[in-house]
Amino acid sequence: DAGITQSPRHKVTETGTPVTLRCHQTENHRYMYWYRQDPGHGLRLIHYSYGVKDTDKGEVSDGYSVSRSKTEDFLLTLESATSSQTSVYFCAISDGTYYQPQHFGDGTRLSIL
Amino acid sequence: AQSVTQLDSHVSVSEGTPVLLRCNYSSSYSPSLFWYVQHPNKGLQLLLKYTSAATLVKGINGFEAEFKKSETSFHLTKPSAHMSDAAEYFCVVSNSGGSNYKLTFGKGTLLTVNP
Numbered sequence: 001d002a003g004i005t006q007s008p009r010h011k012v013t014e015t016g017t018p019v020t021l022r023c024h025q026t027e028n029h030r031y032m033y034w035y036r037q038d039p040g041h042g043l044r045l046i047h048y049s050y051g052v053k054d055t056d057k058g059e060v061s062d063g064y065s066v067s068r069s070k071t072e073d074f075l076l077t078l079e080s081a082t083s084s085q086t087s088v089y090f091c092a093i094s095d096g097t098y099y100q101p102q103h104f105g106d107g108t109r110l111s112i113l
Numbered sequence: 114a115q116s117v118t119q120l121d122s123h124v125s126v127s128e129g130t131p132v133l134l135r136c137n138y139s140s141s142y143s144p145s146l147f148w149y150v151q152h153p154n155k156g157l158q159l160l161l162k163y164t165s166a167a168t169l170v171k172g173i174n175g176f177e178a179e180f181k182k183s184e185t186s187f188h189l190t191k192p193s194a195h196m197s198d199a200a201e202y203f204c205v206v207s208n209s210g211g212s213n214y215k216l217t218f219g220k221g222t223l224l225t226v227n228p
Contacts (some may be wrong), residue, residue, distance in 0.1 A: 040220065041220060042203060042218040042219055042220040042221050043157075043203070043218040044218075045215070045216075046180070048215070090156060092157075101147050101159045101162055102150075102216060104156040104157040104158075104161070105156055106155065106156040107154075107155075107156050
């Protein structure tokens with residue numbers, strides 16, 4: 001299995017508070033991704049990174065920011081959490097080469113009350 | 114732009130009977146295609162991938178998928194369902210164009226296996 005660790009695995013917080021989720025990889029892959037998974041929507045891309053300090057928006061990036069200061073770590077921040085951001089968040093990694101899949105972490109279940 | 118349509122949101126089969134999960138795709142380029150499986154409260158696990166070397170792709174746990182360019186389909190099959198196959202399955206297409214860095218996911222098919 002690909003070495004991907006997400007932390008925390010579960011979190012409950014209140015509306016308006018900041019939240020940071022961490023993804024750590026041991027594969028030295030160039031690309032890292034944050035997705036959210038909601039019933040009926042499958043997985044939707046929030047942000048992704050194609051190198052240290054290089055990031056770009058996905059299809060549902062509003063209300064989220066990311067940072068990547070080291071190859072192995074990719075942080076997702078909700079500056080002021082809202083109830084609509086209650087979801088399961090998945091980190092994924094890939095080396096970006098053709099036909100190579102993304103590998104996923106075990107997810108973070110985030111509840112915003 | 115690429116897109117994926119999983120034609121059934123829920124499929125129910127009896128243990129020991131065949132499984133068919135349907136997926137149609139749209140892509141401007143020759144696509145990379147994948148099937149992932151997600152068991153309850155788990156992450157996504159790669160089942161199989163299409164690499165253009167062969168149109169019939171074999172994956173883990175006895176699953177197969179056939180790439181049909183003329184039908185733009187990539188259906189997932191298994192000859193005999195097992196209780197442990199109960200999970201959600203996602204068909205995924207890459208944005209292709211020479212790189213695989215961005216994927217588009219179908220909305221998933223929930224497979225129920227009845228004893």
